[in-house]
Amino acid sequence: MGTAEPPEAAEWQAAPEATQPPPSSQPWLAYRQHFTFFRVEDEAVDKNIFKDCSNIAFYRRQKQQLSRKSMYRALLDSVTADRDSTRFQIINEATKAPLLAEVYGIEGNIFRLKINEESPLKPRYEVPDVLTSKLSTVRLTSCSGDSGSLVLADGKGDLKCHITANPFKVDLVSEEEVVMSINSLGQLYFEHLQIRLKQRATKENEEDASVDTSQENQEDLGLWEEKFGKFVDVKVNGPASIGLDFSLHGFEHLYGIPQHAESHQLKNTGDGDAYRLYNLDVYGYKIHDKMGIYGSVPYLLAHKLGRTLGIFWLNASETLVEINTEPEVKYTLTQTGPAAAKQKVTSRTDVHWMSESGIIDVFLLTGPTPSDVFKQYSHLTGTQALPPLFSLGYHQCRWNYEDEQDVKAVDAGFDEHDIPYDVMWLDIEHTEGKRYFTWDKKRFPNPKRMQELLRSKKRKLVVISDPHIKVDLDYSVYAKAKEQGFFVRNHEGGDFEGVCWPGLSSYLDFTNPKVREWYSGLFAFSAYQGSTDILYVWNDMNEPSVFRGPELTMQKNAIHHGNWEHRELHNIYGFYHQMATAEGLIQRSKGKERPFVLTRSFFAGSQKYGAVWTGDNTAEWSYLKISIPMLLTLSVTGISFCGADVGGFIGNPDAELLVRWYQAGAYQPFFRGHATMDTKRREPWLFGEEHTRLIREAIRQRYTLLPYWYSLFYHAHVASEPVMRPLWIEFPDALEAFGVEDEYMLGSALLVHPVTEPKATVVDVFLPGSNEVWYDSKTFTRWEGACTVKIPVDLDTIPVFQRGGSVVPIKTTIGKSTGCMTDSPYGLRVALSTKGSAVGEFYLDDGHSFQYVHQKQFLHRKFSFCSGVLINSCADERGRYPSKCVVEQIFILGLKKKPSSVTTHSSGGEDQPVAFVYCAKTSTLSLEKLSLDIGADWEVHVK
Template identity: 50%
Template structure:
């Protein structure tokens, strides 16, 4: 704690709500599956016979879809199954109520433009099974079985995925609330008994098959179902119409409306994704424990290796193995639980038959079960077949990572909080004295006047524009926090406008929803309202956000939303949004909308010219289109350093490439070894920011002595030297949806040794990084993948042939990084204070030759801040290729044009034999001999001097 400063009262409240002894998360403040009524109900259903039957004779074959009615034989409620085969090997499965008494929430604003559908074709019917093609002449077929309902998706003769094979489809249909709780309990109890009975006994062979009602007739009690549905006097199903957790009661005016579905994945042992969890990259089986939970929550100093929900949710799961790569995207924004289990003995007859046909014995299988509180069933199967295909398919659906402004890929310095303007500028000067590059300084909640966002504390930050200009003079930027909880204060303009316009979230009774957060009594803007988002965006205009300039960017924290006084430290589920939707319908969307509106505000303030930078703690599918994310409130512990790698890899699989973790840990005080190792790891993660809690000691790099400062300086400078590589990788991610930071198996999909690795990873396709994450480490074991591939240590340039596990000795100054043979990595190696100071600096190309003596790479270059690369084609995209002893530079996209004063300073070729001469051949000019030097495996060519945007050849003879 800063000298003379008292801990804020609300911090004590937050700690009391969220943590237990030792300032670790208090799990009792967050629900388990057993405490979540719909999860408990669904999980109580054992695998078995499904109560659902597909009425195959109801098939409607439309130009872009097939529709088949489903019937719940317990309740006689009809559903509609809609199947679409989308271009690019994507299959969409939607299940909705055929005649709902009230619309169900369907997730908006996440999917991109409609993907063209392939025409479906009926290939045949064999008894109770219908066979459909998913596109003309394609390899994928879908078998739909009538009773019990299930679907099997095949590629050729291989079974890829079975849907409802375990009979766990649940669709709690809507019904009106009976007049008494006794009626409620009786009806729900009886319906549930009938459904459960179907899982435990065979129905009579001569039982009549009643068709669904054509007009969706309801019973006297308002239940949509068969004519014999009468509410008997049974005990109420707990949590069906009202649910209590601790001191909070959740009214459920529309009753139980959960949905669930199971997927069986034969041949797949490894599944990944569904961020965010503090978990290994490979997801564990949840048998015998809680499922993974997706429900955006403010969790204080989270524990590791638990399925507990954290700040963000992306319902995307990957499966990878010998069958290829498959993705399941579950488009639902309500609270969701995901069960994962392995299964080899419990396969269906079809699965065993396909095992036999494919010539193998019993193959492994992973079973995945999704359960959501509300909404419809809307699932996209991403059929790959390769990892890069699944990444592109998901990017086609939800968008790609926004191309960040170049400065945001540099180093960011933050803490809660820098005290005043002089403190900020003193820290900035300290970086210059220590010769540590810095691009951005951050301000947390204390900078605002009494936690009133869009304002500045008049005592500590009286001249914000002057402060920002002084930073800008040094080519640096600032980020200030703008949270989505608004202080209820009649003297606060932002609050008054929101209230006057009716833009706050409402309670179930129609008044403005209020809770407690950092400012005290707080209200919450309804970001689901497009008009509110328009207004919020307008607040970032320079004449609205007083003191702001074009070099001030934004951090959206606490946007789960965090409500200190709410259930599970978030908003009540029965709060109301625009259109009458309950918060339970769309909870996981809230944070995405906050970041969306903030990014739009930054774009508008510049007249549409400048790219935004917005960091968000909460996120959902599609958040990648609006900025960066981070792993939240971690701790200064070695375990938290280690977990940052699989957490960011999981983010990347969900298209959230711009991810990082608080360097040094948010809570607690790291020792110098941990701090140095965290800087080294952070320098090789996409978002690179140090951040710390207000009760931690100051930890600017120069405060620990020159030895530590030198180690940090070296790590940060390595980051800056690679900025051209980082920026190019982000451009590729933006254009082609490929993760910047990626698991090894994405590049080496057939190497089974990589499938469970998460302590090392690839950056783009060129660099393999293995951060040191063990205390006192003297060496690490690095696995070099790829049959007969060559890898080069980036420090020693020593060559290694894969596959092999290499023991790499380390000191406190080293972190193992290897360049893949066959790649070209561009660098800028002159130390500068910030990215803007590097403009016009020369480039060095590091060319690592493959065993065949070839290499390829590229460089993307633009102004680093505007949309002109897209709207005006103002960019350079250069391709570098080496073959037959010749390095060639050419345009990777001739449509781009950008004036650049940068030139080629050096070429470093790894794995080349010593030439007798080296010649530079500029187009239309005379050959020029180049000076070269060979040291061990490294050939260095000095000062070719050609413009980086020119075409040329360098020939080794």
């Protein structure tokens, strides 16, 4: 949840009075009256509160300077090399200021380029804690090059960095083809740290064409101070921004750099327009907009036929990304007259990265396949944490469930209406005056009893814990943090104080390892009174959100651990908050149990610590529609465990929209219904019997597919494969799939096309793959691939297709929660390819502990169907996990003729005949009442 734009932004930002909201018996009403947080319906996000490019000084400076010719030259006679890197100087021809460039080869076809001042006045910020500790460098060898160039190759020799001295440029060459060029547009930009002089600039500076030091221009370019509204950002080290361009040859399709409410494929940016990466609390964010919202992953992927690349720009300060695609031109005249020749000009996309501070630290992921790029990125930042099984079920949330009785009644409502769910959520009102790690004694007098009620049905509780801490010396969390100096400081040295939900608040400095260690300890059962081992955590407002701050966030000159300014690390603050929370949940179980932590703010590597959602969306069809590309973008940038608030957080969905959102959410990784405080209650049974039935069916479909979901998350965890996938990942050679964002794959087996238009009676579904067949999961209709089909839809229909050649494991019995389904039977949905074959996998462990790592307590099975035989075999011999479960149902789609017999065969046993039902109309074979051990080898023979 978050804040909305107040109608009079300047007055509200400047208001000096009442650092705490007026007293009220209803805290939310007091806030609403005092700040007018909620927007008027359909009002756009107030640009007086949030910046666009014209308000960002470092953007203006770079654009002004880069209108001139590149001034950088590599000094190749300065080259030195060791086992890890090759280093050389880059000189600015105008200022003669030297930079130090370092090129690294990293295992897995990755190159790293770092550029820093050779001798900065003080160290520049380099992002810690994001990269995994397992990075292994590859020695780069110097190959032949002329006097003005240097060629570096990895050990295999098929990848080369060709460095040109004047002007400085780097070409990345693969198999003699230049696939990427760096600084070919001359947009390398590096502002050196300075000491501010009181007097007029020296003659040398005046002569420097790159810096206009006139007073008027200094103010306009924000060199030492930058104004926005009533806020003044004082920069003690002066301007320190950086920038660099990358040209991707032959590429027109780029994806990534979340988070924006935008299309999955990145769009061209014009003058004064760029994708902004700056974590902000934007309530009811505008869709189809490039402004930054809650999280930032400075990583993009480029894809074309035969090649996928990635660029990971490791910088945690405010970052802007410009994109310009020059599409392919078929023919161009290269000569005139009789000898005129025609030549194909390939497409190119130029990407320009600009950051406010830090160093240039960029990783080039060379693929060549999408799968390779995913592995390369996870090698750098880690894979998606394997979530506890319960967290893949349905979550019920609201700001706020009022009290224990309300929780009890909602919990009972799910049982009464036969709707499974796993997790009840409590928002800020469950605390004592917004003091985290406490309980409102009137509303929640016995939180353990409430949790025991949920435990009795194998359900869990999630509570909110935000980074702002109420200024109150009687509040032990505040008093202890203040005593130990654990808060972010203001630029004058005192504790930073800003307004958030509790009123006047200080903000924990999670960049400090000691603060994270202390905060993790707050989740111990002895410290967090009223908590139990079924309580998990939600980190919100951690951009960080500061209601009276510039852009509703923290001043950039606030001071963190190590004397770093907030501007250096703003985008990584929420990453550290989630890290500390996840570690706390692991510690409280003495390292035995997996955590579940949802965060709103995130950065590259956040996938290691839990889940992410798309923030304060609105109950409108357009927000349902945009949630698909938003989640696809998160998925391809490493964050598989992601979702959008079902129904829309803000406003009141009608019954049709709510049903459609449940249908979509059931097929997206994180599945939570949520709503803000001033909305009507919208539990699934409040919209009439027919709509209750439809929502029940959508949620039950989610639980049916839990074995498949869990297996997908295991693959995301161990093999970096996204759970929710845009079509171009599975069909990298299908050009027509590259821009599709209204449908997606779950794993490699299921294609989902949510209905996102009101009163829809038909949807156009693109089924990719010229050699593929697809089966409608509802009607079993068989479709050929590489075509668009019109699918009739009623309100009870969400088009889902199983890919021919796949086996999908399911649960055949649905319980109250995932925990109630542990021993329920399995089924297999076998969809045959054009060749009559199919393969699939299944992963199982205890669903909650780390025993799958420490003791290899897991089952990993492989299913294959070929020549009429379905085989269950072991996919990983290391795993051992006892399971009472059996496969009781097998359903085979695409079997062209009725078999004469079906038998099962287990090792050491005799063949057993099986009763079957064959439907000639749909070419389906159904086997029921089986009892085949899921963890044992066996075969089913269809003759």
